[in-house]
Amino acid sequence: MTFELPDLEYDYSDLEPHLDSTTMEIHHSKHHAGYTRNLNAAIEGGELSNLTIEEILSLCAENPAVRNNGGGYWNHCFFWESMCAPEDSTPPGGKLIEAIKRDFGSFENFQAEFKKAALTRFGSGWAWLCSDSGTLSICSTANQDNPLMNKVGCGKMPILGVDVWEHAYYKKFGPGRGDYIDAWWNVVNWAKVEDRFNSSIQ
Numbered sequence: 001m002t003f004e005l006p007d008l009e010y011d012y013s014d015l016e017p018h019l020d021s022t023t024m025e026i027h028h029s030k031h032h033a034g035y036t037r038n039l040n041a042a043i044e045g046g047e048l049s050n051l052t053i054e055e056i057l058s059l060c061a062e063n064p065a066v067r068n069n070g071g072g073y074w075n076h077c078f079f080w081e082s083m084c085a086p087e088d089s090t091p092p093g094g095k096l097i098e099a100i101k102r103d104f105g106s107f108e109n110f111q112a113e114f115k116k117a118a119l120t121r122f123g124s125g126w127a128w129l130c131s132d133s134g135t136l137s138i139c140s141t142a143n144q145d146n147p148l149m150n151k152v153g154c155g156k157m158p159i160l161g162v163d164v165w166e167h168a169y170y171k172k173f174g175p176g177r178g179d180y181i182d183a184w185w186n187v188v189n190w191a192k193v194e195d196r197f198n199s200s201i202q
């Protein structure tokens with residue numbers, strides 16, 4: 001299988017003013033395209049080339065090129081789908097908000113804990129909200145690692161993730177990773193997160 005850079009379901013400028021158009025364009029057309037190209041090169045002709053990306057991630061811990069680029073490919077696909085234009089971002093509802101309140105006390109407390117995970121990830125990486133058959137927890141991973149990887153993540157199903165590499169925010173926010181997270185909440189596609197959560201409890 002050859003992996004392809006997915007189109008976004010919105011324009012680069014649609015996440016303004018929270019995430020800037022130039023960062024979105026470079027992030028998708030340069031960074032994500034690079035991970036995609038390098039993943040294809042790393043698996044070409046080998047036994048991984050017939051597997052899905054999830055299967056590849058479950059096997060990649062010992063292979064740095066596949067781990068870094070396969071993670072970069074999947075993480076960014078997941079990240080783009082986790083966002084939407086601010087006018088389309090509605091608060092979490094349904095069983096998801098019930099689970100957030102049960103497992104974190106309140107939505108505000110969840111946001112504080114998630115932001116803390118994003119801020120305390122030293123260097124480059126990701127923060128994740130994960131579901132274990134409906135029980136929610138927060139974790140973070142370094143570089144392009146993610147919870148789907150063997151011997152790496154928490155092993156639970158990610159339902160929301162944020163990229164805290166400097167390339168995701170430095171142009172607009174400089175070293176202000178916390179300001180980036182605060183802005184990013186405005187473009188979270190909670191309807192998508194809710195769909196993922198509902199899938200995790202079926």
Ligand code: MN3
Pocket residue numbers: 027031076163165167168
């Ligand atoms: Mn990135």
